[in-house]
Amino acid sequence: MRLLHTADWHLGKLLKGVDRTPEIAAALRDLLGLVRSERVDLVVVSGDLFDRPQVSAEAEACAVEFFMELKALGVPALVIAGNHDPKERLEALAPLLGLAGVRVRGRLLFAEEGGVVEVGGVRAGLLPFVSERLLVRRLFQEDEVLHRTYAEAMRRVLDNLKSPLLLGHFAVEGARPGGGEFVFHLVGSYAVPRASLPLEVRYLALGHVHRQQQVSEAPVAWYPGSLVQLDFGEGEGAERGVLLVELPPSGPPRVHPVPGRWGKPLRTYRLRPEELDGRMGELERFPGYLRLVVEGRLSPQVKENLFRALPHLLAVEGAPLQAAEGRREEVQDLGFVEGYARYLEERGKKEEALLERFAEVLAEVEGEAFTA
Numbered sequence: 001m002r003l004l005h006t007a008d009w010h011l012g013k014l015l016k017g018v019d020r021t022p023e024i025a026a027a028l029r030d031l032l033g034l035v036r037s038e039r040v041d042l043v044v045v046s047g048d049l050f051d052r053p054q055v056s057a058e059a060e061a062c063a064v065e066f067f068m069e070l071k072a073l074g075v076p077a078l079v080i081a082g083n084h085d086p087k088e089r090l091e092a093l094a095p096l097l098g099l100a101g102v103r104v105r106g107r108l109l110f111a112e113e114g115g116v117v118e119v120g121g122v123r124a125g126l127l128p129f130v131s132e133r134l135l136v137r138r139l140f141q142e143d144e145v146l147h148r149t150y151a152e153a154m155r156r157v158l159d160n161l162k163s164p165l166l167l168g169h170f171a172v173e174g175a176r177p178g179g180g181e182f183v184f185h186l187v188g189s190y191a192v193p194r195a196s197l198p199l200e201v202r203y204l205a206l207g208h209v210h211r212q213q214q215v216s217e218a219p220v221a222w223y224p225g226s227l228v229q230l231d232f233g234e235g236e237g238a239e240r241g242v243l244l245v246e247l248p249p250s251g252p253p254r255v256h257p258v259p260g261r262w263g264k265p266l267r268t269y270r271l272r273p274e275e276l277d278g279r280m281g282e283l284e285r286f287p288g289y290l291r292l293v294v295e296g297r298l299s300p301q302v303k304e305n306l307f308r309a310l311p312h313l314l315a316v317e318g319a320p321l322q323a324a325e326g327r328r329e330e331v332q333d334l335g336f337v338e339g340y341a342r343y344l345e346e347r348g349k350k351e352e353a354l355l356e357r358f359a360e361v362l363a364e365v366e367g368e369a370f371t372a
């Protein structure tokens with residue numbers, strides 16, 4: 001059996017007011033091409049189809065169109081809700097999507113309630129996103145709640161739903177987040193330890209973390225990543241895309257990452273005010289969306305001019321950077337004249353005449369202070 005594993009579409013995503021839906025829709029059209037050319041038997045969508053509980057009609061139409069096209073290709077799909085999805089709404093649409101061969105699971109059902117389905121001769125467990133609060137309350141008796149953790153609850157749920165194929169929307173401990181700028185690891189109460197992943201699962205199709213990566217070898221578990229770079233905080237070069245998974249009748253699955261370079265790149269430029277002019281050409285040529293972080297304070301006029309000159313500029317922020325903090329202390333040691341000179345320099349309007357006049361006035365004031 002050949003699977004196409006995808007997750008974290010985030011249809012309806014607004015980035016500083018810019019609707020990313022058309023970029024995501026273009027990616028979904030490419031996925032349909034892959035389904036055709038790679039003779040995919042089953043599509044699995046591991047949550048976060050939508051970005052918010054209420055998205056635009058256009059965003060909903062994109063999802064509907066995708067599943068209708070799959071239906072036309074004769075390819076079934078499995079879908080679970082992520083933390084961003086409107087889970088009740090997905091649950092309400094489930095019977096209708098079922099007519100198109102899509103099994104949708106918005107809220108958690110245990111195996112005995114129908115949490116495991118069969119599709120194309122393969123049994124698949126469906127584990128949509130469940131909040132810590134709900135999960136712990138649902139699984140344990142009141143008096144136990146205080147002693148039980150999310151990880152323990154998830155271990156039980158995973159054990160209950162274990163099947164050759166399992167879809168889940170949660171963080172696995174040790175996964176690298178989508179953000180490219182800071183390298184840290186997801187640990188703590190909301191992450192599931194690898195040791196809790198059932199070995200009976202042949203392929204664990206995850207969603208939630210936006211960077212494509214394998215997080216476990218036994219069972220084989222992967223995040224496909226998001227289709228497009230959704231936020232400035234996510235690294236421009238971070239791996240993302242979809243996964244083609246061959247699930248032979250026996251033996252380990254073979255996973256083929258399909259890197260996605262869909263959508264526009266997002267880049268943050270950190271500049272000092274005096275660098276702006278010299279870098280304008282580069283900023284104009286950047287083909288994606290821009291965020292500017294400028295050290296110090298920018299006048300509304302300068303901001304307005306930047307937005308006018310750069311139509312794909314989405315945000316300008318002032319930066320109280322670490323470096324600036326350090327300099328402030330330095331300035332205190334400089335004395336008034338040198339400090340004022342430094343200030344004028346940073347503002348790009350250092351004038352010797354002004355500085356001389358400043359020194360004179362200061363001397364006058366200090367002289368008066370001493371004689372008084």
Ligand SMILES: [Mn+2]
Binds near residue numbers: 008082084208209210
């Ligand atoms: Mn997501």
